[in-house]
Amino acid sequence: MSRRRVGVDVGGTKCLAVALDDAGTVVADERVSTPNDPDELVEAILEVARAVGAVDGIGVGVPGLVTRDGVLIAAPNVTSVRMLPLRVRLQAASGWDVRVDNDNTVACLAEWRQGSARGFDDVVLVGLGTGIGGGAVVNGRLHRGANGFAAEFGHMIVAAGGIECPCGQRGCWERYASGTGLAHHAQAAAIDGRLEAILAEAGSVAAIRGEDVTDAALAGDPEALEVIATFAGWVAVGLVSLTNIFDPAAIVLSGGLSAHPDLFLPSIVDSYERHLFAAGARPRPLVTFAGLGPYAGAVGAALLLDD
Numbered sequence: 001m002s003r004r005r006v007g008v009d010v011g012g013t014k015c016l017a018v019a020l021d022d023a024g025t026v027v028a029d030e031r032v033s034t035p036n037d038p039d040e041l042v043e044a045i046l047e048v049a050r051a052v053g054a055v056d057g058i059g060v061g062v063p064g065l066v067t068r069d070g071v072l073i074a075a076p077n078v079t080s081v082r083m084l085p086l087r088v089r090l091q092a093a094s095g096w097d098v099r100v101d102n103d104n105t106v107a108c109l110a111e112w113r114q115g116s117a118r119g120f121d122d123v124v125l126v127g128l129g130t131g132i133g134g135g136a137v138v139n140g141r142l143h144r145g146a147n148g149f150a151a152e153f154g155h156m157i158v159a160a161g162g163i164e165c166p167c168g169q170r171g172c173w174e175r176y177a178s179g180t181g182l183a184h185h186a187q188a189a190a191i192d193g194r195l196e197a198i199l200a201e202a203g204s205v206a207a208i209r210g211e212d213v214t215d216a217a218l219a220g221d222p223e224a225l226e227v228i229a230t231f232a233g234w235v236a237v238g239l240v241s242l243t244n245i246f247d248p249a250a251i252v253l254s255g256g257l258s259a260h261p262d263l264f265l266p267s268i269v270d271s272y273e274r275h276l277f278a279a280g281a282r283p284r285p286l287v288t289f290a291g292l293g294p295y296a297g298a299v300g301a302a303l304l305l306d307d
């Protein structure tokens with residue numbers, strides 16, 4: 001039997017482990033909840049990796065800033081974890097070959113090798129979740145930057161002096177174009193006297209969530225569809241900037257919002273093409289949703305072992 005490649009995706013609430021066969025197909029998967037404690041996190045990763053058959057190596061994808069040596073500087077959803085030398089700790093506890101990288105960087109690796117961006121040499125992945133993460137392939141290589149911190153697209157400032165971001169800046173792209181951003185646009189519409197039914201259901205403006213407006217838009221509510229169009233415009237301006245920087249052949253959108261591609265993609269692509277530099281005179285990048293769904297992070301983590 002050939003060696004299984006095992007990857008673990010550390011999420012805010014759960015750690016997902018997968019094992020891949022030689023063809024890259026997922027042949028086993030297991031989950032454990034993510035503890036908010038550094039020592040317990042190391043244990044949880046090893047436990048879930050063993051559960052899918054890890055024997056001598058794992059790749060791990062973690063949310064947050066990860067150095068090229070596998071030190072997790074800070075993770076937004078695992079608040080007690082700071083400056084954790086995750087690769088060294090996992091290696092010392094298991095004796096395995098361990099690779100650690102950012103969760104969206106490894107999702108980009110997976111979509112490039114096996115998903116929607118297979119066959120392209122220049123790829124940008126944008127993870128639209130509660131915030132926005134990213135990954136990039138440049139000239140056929142995963143782009144990591146000088147420290148390993150590249151592709152933190154969510155903190156690209158798109159509105160100087162705009163909405164405050166937990167990162168300490170104002171006007172970051174993820175305040176406008178993530179799930180949090182969608183809720184912001186919906187709340188602004190409610191303050192403006194629109195989305196009455198959603199407001200009545202939620203009880204207060206602050207209680208309106210992105211999902212509420214998504215559900216209403218799926219049911220055909222014209223005011224909710226307007227909010228989706230506003231939101232799509234903010235997604236598009238960031239994608240235009242990324243296109244000007246990277247000149248990608250493919251842009252892959254992943255994360256929670258990719259659950260409804262038919263709702264979001266046409267508006268995003270329409271706005272993107274209207275703002276694109278020299279739109280009529282350049283090849284348009286493929287703008288598409290992720291092909292590997294919720295497994296992208298764990299699959300990409302396993303693929304780090306081929307790196």
Ligand SMILES: [Zn+2]
Nearest residue numbers: 155165167172
């Ligand atoms: Zn920020």
